[in-house]
Amino acid sequence: MKISLMLNGTKIEREIAPDLLLIDFVREEGCYSVKRGCETSGCGLCTVFLDEKPVLSCSVLAARADGHAVTTLEGLQKEAEEFGAFIADQGAEQCGFCNPGMIMNAIALFRENPDPTEEEMKEYLAGNLCRCSGYEGQLRGMKAFLEYKKQGGAV
Template structure:
């Protein structure tokens, strides 16, 4: 069926089936920052913002997103670049495969939490896995981005 999705502040016509997952729909139309990782909603690689909330698109049916505002890294490049520079400066950027989902989640956290503790940051990011780094550099980068340092 043909539907219209609001992706990165643009209405986009897409053909979907009722069983299509949002990760596949987004990748089919060129949003390659959204990655397929675990297919179980455990790794965070597929994270996008739906109505400003971080959402795992590998376990979210595309039809559920009708009428919602979907944002990927491609739609928030300036904010993403700002945090990515901090990640790099803190030595937390390695291969970059997990970065889009991680950055999406951190941007959502900045809007949602006010002056979070280290434990609150860790809890918020618990679903974002990175195979390259230890998480200390990422934690320093998040603290700096949120204004904690």
């Protein structure tokens, strides 16, 4: 089957197998920030934006993205670098494996709600597996980033 979609702002047309997962499609297209972790939709490592909404690409067939826009961390470099610096500053990137999914979900939260409560931040972090840090560093990084934005920092 042939699909056509926008991947990080570039039109991609490709023949695919009907059972190809979106995670495999984007990785085949060079988007290696999208990682396979649990294969059960429970870790958040494979998070991408489908029409600007976060989805777990290990649970979406690539065919479902036909005619839509898919964005990975590679397509959000400016936002990701700015926010990622706050995560790193808090020592929350110990092994770094969870960072892409964590950053994708944080960006989704900040776009949806520019002034989230701590509880809302925890809800967004809940879908992301991190075996190293216990999430406290990520939470501190999110708070520091939001404070920076309130003080006039810009993306």
